[in-house]
Amino acid sequence: GDSVTQMEGPVTLSEEAFLTINCTYTATGYPSLFWYVQYPGEGLQLLLKATKADDKGSNKGFEATYRKETTSFHLEKGSVQVSDSAVYFCALSENYPFNDYKLSFGAGTTVTVRA
Amino acid sequence: ETGVTQSPTHLIKTRGQQVTLRCSSQSGHNTVSWYQQALGQGPQFIFQYYREEENGRGNFPPRFSGLQFPNYSSELNVNALELDDSALYLCASSLGQTLDHNTEAFFGQGTRLTVV
Numbered sequence: 001g002d003s004v005t006q007m008e009g010p011v012t013l014s015e016e017a018f019l020t021i022n023c024t025y026t027a028t029g030y031p032s033l034f035w036y037v038q039y040p041g042e043g044l045q046l047l048l049k050a051t052k053a054d055d056k057g058s059n060k061g062f063e064a065t066y067r068k069e070t071t072s073f074h075l076e077k078g079s080v081q082v083s084d085s086a087v088y089f090c091a092l093s094e095n096y097p098f099n100d101y102k103l104s105f106g107a108g109t110t111v112t113v114r115a
Numbered sequence: 116e117t118g119v120t121q122s123p124t125h126l127i128k129t130r131g132q133q134v135t136l137r138c139s140s141q142s143g144h145n146t147v148s149w150y151q152q153a154l155g156q157g158p159q160f161i162f163q164y165y166r167e168e169e170n171g172r173g174n175f176p177p178r179f180s181g182l183q184f185p186n187y188s189s190e191l192n193v194n195a196l197e198l199d200d201s202a203l204y205l206c207a208s209s210l211g212q213t214l215d216h217n218t219e220a221f222f223g224q225g226t227r228l229t230v231v
Contacts, residue, residue: 046221101165102171
């Protein structure tokens with residue numbers, strides 16, 4: 001079945017440091033890939049997504065590229081801020097050709113940015 | 116601001132009891148999905164409702180059931196609660212069943228259920 005494996009945390013960084021969170025996936029079709037963020041006490045928010053190979057999703061300075069050859073969707077940000085402290089989830093949805101309706105999530109990576 | 120609201124925000128139940136959680140989907144959305152997020156883990160798909168019909172189910176026992184109403188709001192019911200049911204329950208609404216380049220799932224803030 002579908003699965004997502006992401007880098008274990010917690011990750012602690014200083015402000016303005018470079019952040020990368022690794023994510024790899026297993027899927028039988030052509031999934032869409034997502035990064036969600038969960039701030040303390042809040043629900044999940046979509047951070048970015050990519051729906052086909054070689055697409056790059058980007059938002060709020062974060063980027064991730066859909067790499068089919070390595071089945072990866074690593075999240076990167078060049079200069080983090082304290083406000084980026086959150087739990088980050090990599091997820092996939094297998095839309096084609098199976099019309100799978102669910103999101104399959106990784107276990108999450110807790111990121112703490114110190115001033 | 117997602118527009119998806121869940122109630123209650125927190126509740127405590129005793130093992131063996133039954134619980135109903137509620138979700139109001141974002142205006143115009145016809146699809147609601149429910150997820151269980153245990154502490155320190157990623158959300159796990161429970162089921163999805165599309166136009167009042169169950170439309171996909173994860174690996175959860177039948178004591179997890181749901182409803183979707185004509186206004187597309189939804190309920191999650193859990194019978195015979197077990198200690199392991201303690202988790203954050205998330206509702207997500209979307210327009211349409213699949214999540215592609217045109218469709219996004221919007222999540223509520225969740226209901227924190229504690230079973231004692």
